[in-house]
């Protein structure tokens with residue numbers, strides 16, 4: 001029998017993109033609920049319990065509810081794309097390239113928490129540098145980012161695209177998270193191996209998909225931008241989802257387009273260094289709905305299916 005997959009929230013932004021990635025697959029059976037019944041709790045509970053893998057593409061509270069529907073069911077494995085369980089030690093953090101052992105951890109896990117889109121970039125940049133001792137645990141890290149508006153789900157897509165709405169957003173680019181309490185801070189701190197939460201300044205641009213995450217750094221004495229690039233390149237060697245753009249190629253760039261990887265499930269990392277070698281800007285380029293959400297969920301599902 002083929003493994004049965006149920007995407008709870010299949011008609012939302014992340015869920016639809018997972019479905020699109022699964023459209024041609026004949027190795028799995030997709031369980032489904034008609035769109036009009038998407039909030040029917042009894043139908044969701046049935047599908048969740050029938051599934052071999054349930055992928056939750058829901059707001060945090062609805063994700064917690066779905067997990068509660070599965071209480072006592074040890075056979076349905078869960079991939080949660082929400083923020084609800086990301087720093088819960090009972091859940092494997094679904095960033096396969098994060099560590100040598102993470103792929104196997106995900107493959108063997110019953111509970112997998114997909115990373116947030118912004119943390120995927122920030123952790124990718126910071127963790128290998130923390131592990132290599134090139135950035136201190138107490139470094140006052142800041143993270144600046146711009147996301148495509150699909151990052152805000154159906155609600156923000158409508159606000160950006162439908163000029164007839166009362167809450168239509170006209171801005172070409174706006175800052176948010178101004179209370180410095182963004183929901184991604186705990187996972188950035190935990191998996192970025194930092195002593196404290198970074199200062200995180202997210203923003204949204206008038207494009208649907210794509211993302212840039214930047215970590216600007218003053219370097220410690222004796223640490224050079226080239227060392228940072230080497231540490232990242234060594235860490236991500238041997239796989240083709242996260243790539244480090246070689247220094248000469250990066251330094252020749254005049255600009256970076258946040259939409260460059262829209263529609264793709266890969267991520268590019270860059271290290272830009274100042275001439276005096278004392279400062280660096282670390283940059284991650286990804287699709288918020290690719291490696292930042294749906295692409296990563298399908299990658300994790302495949303790891304779990306292969307065991």
Ligand SMILES: NC(=O)C1=CN([C@@H]2O[C@H](COP(=O)(O)OP(=O)(O)OC[C@H]3O[C@@H](n4cnc5c(N)ncnc54)[C@H](OP(=O)(O)O)[C@@H]3O)[C@@H](O)[C@H]2O)C=CC1
Nearest residue numbers: 009011012013014039057058062082150151153154288293
């Ligand atoms: N968009 C992105 O780039 C990313 C999103 N994520 C995460 O993915 C999850 C889903 O986000 P996204 O797809 O953007 O959101 P959307 O709002 O686009 O989709 C959410 C879906 O869940 C449904 N839903 C909401 N509440 C319930 C409920 N109580 N019971 C059943 N279904 C419900 C919604 O239905 P209805 O239409 O009725 O509201 C909708 O179909 C979130 O946790 C988000 O944090 C993660 C990384 C990136």
Ligand SMILES: CC(=O)N[C@@H](CCC(=O)OP(=O)(O)O)C(=O)O
Nearest residue numbers: 081082083116117147151152204
């Ligand atoms: C542009 C925008 O609003 N982005 C969302 C992040 C994407 C998302 O929904 O959160 P996860 O990545 O944690 O699942 C936000 O800042 O809340």
